[in-house]
Amino acid sequence: MQFDDNADLDTSEVQDVRGSRVPGGRATIGGGIAGIIALVMGLLFGVGPDQLGLSSGDTGTAAVTASSAAQVQQSCHKGADANTKADCRMVAVVNSVQDFWRQEFTRRGASYSAARTTLFSDRVTTACGAATAAVGPFYCPGDHKVYLDLGFFDELRTKFGSSGGPFAQAYVVAHEYGHHVQQLMGTLSRSQDGxxxxxxxxxxxxxxxxxxxxxxxxxxxxxxxESTGRPLISSLTDADIQDGLSAAAAVGDDRIQAKFQGRVTPESWTHGSAEQRQQWFYTGYRTGDMAQCNTFR
Incomplete structure (x- = not known):
């Protein structure tokens, strides 16, 4: 995945709070089996902290990411920055994803409301509750924001077996913005039937x-x-798409259950199998038509 070196990045779409302390205490996940399940569910991504039963409390010693707040605003200006820096890459992907959905909604006679991504380290407070980095990337419908700790991508590769690569990361971000699209279309709430x-x-x-x-x-x-009239992403290869498919498979319910509990229990799935996740990502990629994404049929 290559970005146009000369393209301007819109950092207003990304809030960088890495390294800052969050008011109101620390987010906590209960210990024991419940904590392990919550951790695994969070790392499937897409689940808000309110769905994991997170609360304010003390987690004891916390990991610290050495980074100053607002780093992306200081260092992410051009596509060339996105080609060399992971956090700037997130800015560029967010810009590209939202450019597309703005234009797609307009084409369909609707209005797209932008959602910011918050980059955090260790813990963050959201309208859906407090969360630690262990929850993984998630979308909070309460404040229409995507939350992301960049350390998750190392976990995705080392613990979950994804091939890694820039587009694997882009897939994760685009998936979370898929939830924002669902929120705007009124379909996200269908997942809340218990x-x-x-x-x-x-x-x-x-x-x-x-x-x-x-x-x-x-x-x-x-x-x-919107700023240049040229695509922000200048090239996307078959290898990039394979990276995305690898990430989709790595977070399939069946693979995670087999790895963490030694057996597969489809009756407790919340995100779908590795094969299903790959299939639906590829359906969207092959057709380019959101009308083909009716998984409720």
Missing amino acids: RQGADSNAVKVELQADCYAGVWAHHATSTPD
Whole structure:
């Protein structure tokens, strides 16, 4: 994945609070089996901290990421920065994803409301509750924001077996913005019926977000950036798409369950199998048509 070196990055779409302390105490995940399950569920990404039962409390010693707040505003100006720096890459991906959805909503006679991404380290307070980095990337419908600790991408590669690579990271971000699209369209709430399992609405919502990520990928190199009129992403290769598919498979319910509990229990799925996640991402990428992302059929 390559960005246009001369393109301007819009850092207003990304809030950088890494290294800052969060008021109101520290987020905590309960210990024991419940804590392990919450951690694994969070690392599937897409789940807000309120769904994990997180609360304010003391976690004891916390990991610290050495980074000053507002770093992206200081160092992420051009596409060339996105080609060399991980946090600037996140800014560029957020810009590209939102450029596409603005234009797609307009094409359909609707209005797209932008969502900011918050980069944090260790812990963060959201309208959905307090969360630690262990929750993984998530979208909070309460404040219409995506939350991301960049350390998750190391976990995705080393603990979950993704091939890694810049587009694996882009897939994660695009998936979370898929949830924002669902929120704007009124479909995200369908996951809140309290059901789990391979045929639950929770799984169907997650698979649709995967498909929407694929739709963006299909159009990524042809969507003009608002500031330059040229696509922000100048090239996307087959290898990049394979990175995205690898990440989608790595966070399949079946693979995570097999790895962390030694058995696969489809009746407790909330995000879908590795095969399903790959299938729906590729459906979106192949067709480029969000109408093909009806996972509820």
